[in-house]
Amino acid sequence: MSIIVGLTGGIGSGKTTVAKLFEKHGIPIYIADERARAIMDQPDVVQAVQQIFTTSVITEQGTLDRSKIKQLVFDAKDQLNKLNQIVHPRVKEDFDQWLIEHKEAPIVMKESAILFENGLEKNCDVVVLVIAPEEVRIERVMNRDGVSKEQVMKIINNQMKDEEKLRRSQYIIENNNKKSLESDIISIIRDINLKNHLI
Structure with a gap:
């Protein structure tokens, strides 16, 4: 059985960017959306x-x-x-x-924006949460979707707060445009491998 890693984060946190980096390191990704x-x-x-x-x-x-x-x-x-x-x-x-x-893969990843909201974390062995400062998230979504700050805030306020997600996640990736995500991702993969005796 593969180790199932849940990947989640609020709107504009940069989950897709992070998912692509995990995929680059050989982990199959299921993008729920x-x-x-x-x-x-x-x-x-x-x-x-x-x-x-x-x-x-x-x-x-x-x-x-x-x-x-x-x-x-x-x-x-x-x-x-x-x-x-x-x-x-x-x-x-x-x-x-x-x-x-993908049963041959030692680790697989399920990316979902509403992993916790839908109780999907129950089917995951570990959860990786992507976070970013609110102002960064707002700017990303405004640029990406061509929407107003008010519209983005309405979505953010409808989603589960990061504080609650942090409490329920095993790994945190801060995606704030200022540092390389690659080293975080490599260390998370290594840690999951070690804890599950995959290496």
Whole structure:
């Protein structure tokens, strides 16, 4: 069985950058958001999601209008829960299948922004948390998504606070643009290997 490492962090923390560096060092990465997007393009999922909403959320191409769905569920917890009930079990099945495909790898990594929020850390052997100063995170998201500071703050305030995530994580990576992440990643991989007698 592979050691499953959960990788998480708030919006703008730089999880994707960190994930790519782990991948560079030979660790297969499962990006939950990307896989969820692909699953949401499946015709049966499109129809199931449409049932949640009274207004159409399907584009002319027959795919889901993600930006419209995001707006509709942002302040509607009930609809968000229904959406999660459709998507999350399928992502879990997809991850289980992916694990089988990567069973030869000593360590695999699951990257998810909502690892703790969805209780996914229970299925991980260890968790790596990526953190960054709030002003750095805000600037990154504003530049990346072309949104206002207020919009970014609304998302940050809706996510679990870093203090709580820090308490529940075994490894912390500070991604503040000022230092190389590579040495942190190498030492984390080495430590996981040592603790699990993989080297």
